[in-house]
Amino acid sequence: MVKMIALYKQPQDKEKFDEHYFQTHVPITAKIPGLRNMKVTKITGTPMGGESEYYLLCEMYYDSYEAFKEAMKTSEAKASAKDLMSFAGDIVTLMVGEEVEND
Amino acid sequence: MVKMIALYKQPQDKEKFDEHYFQTHVPITAKIPGLRNMKVTKITGTPMGGESEYYLLCEMYYDSYEAFKEAMKTSEAKASAKDLMSFAGDIVTLMVGEEVEND
Numbered sequence: 432m433v434k435m436i437a438l439y440k441q442p443q444d445k446e447k448f449d450e451h452y453f454q455t456h457v458p459i460t461a462k463i464p465g466l467r468n469m470k471v472t473k474i475t476g477t478p479m480g481g482e483s484e485y486y487l488l489c490e491m492y493y494d495s496y497e498a499f500k501e502a503m504k505t506s507e508a509k510a511s512a513k514d515l516m517s518f519a520g521d522i523v524t525l526m527v528g529e530e531v532e533n534d
Numbered sequence: 535m536v537k538m539i540a541l542y543k544q545p546q547d548k549e550k551f552d553e554h555y556f557q558t559h560v561p562i563t564a565k566i567p568g569l570r571n572m573k574v575t576k577i578t579g580t581p582m583g584g585e586s587e588y589y590l591l592c593e594m595y596y597d598s599y600e601a602f603k604e605a606m607k608t609s610e611a612k613a614s615a616k617d618l619m620s621f622a623g624d625i626v627t628l629m630v631g632e633e634v635e636n637d
Contacts, residue, residue: 435581436575436577438541470633471633471634472537472539472631472632472633472634473632473634474539474629474630474631475630475631475632476629476630477628477629477630478538478606478628478629478630483630484627485627485629488539488629488631524587524588525580525581526577526579526581526588526591527577527578527579527580527581527586528575528576528577528578528591529575529576529578530573530574530575531574531575
């Protein structure tokens with residue numbers, strides 16, 4: 432499986448971020464053709480109990496790089512990207528990766 | 535489920551990093567009591583096809599915050615932390631989080 436990872440730093444207004452993220456951004460993103468699964472992790476802190484620089488991590492799964500590339504060309508993906516930039520362009524980092532299979 | 539996330543920036547020597555990570559660090563970490571699952575993702579780039587600032591992401595699952603806190607007190611966790619600092623202290627960021635359940 433190939434996945435896209437979106438890592439968000441702490442937003443200035445967490446309540447506003449959460450509202451837009453869960454009410455608007457997730458539903459828009461969930462429509463992307465080829466998206467197999469979407470897993471959201473709320474970062475609660477550091478292992479030492481301090482506050483993390485990061486706020487939220489989202490993992491979006493696709494069957495392959497090919498499928499991911501095709502998905503990114505769709506109007507749904509473009510709508511998701513446009514929405515992302517509108518509310519979190521300054522705090523999000525996007526990565527693409529592949530899970531290593533356990534032996 | 536509660537998870538600890540380790541996010542690694544690009545190491546100076548990828549081959550050396552991979553060797554230590556997979557041959558030494560993963561086996562040491564896998565011994566931590568209470569660790570339910572460990573998922574490693576190799577970051578391959580950005581969605582636009584560029585190189586990412588990040589190299590690898592590891593997710594380590596525990597039953598609860600309590601279980602995680604107890605686990606961190608063990609000699610196995612201390613050995614893992616000590617090893618981590620020895621080879622990646624300058625490039626790793628640690629976070630604790632909780633997966634949001636899908637509706």
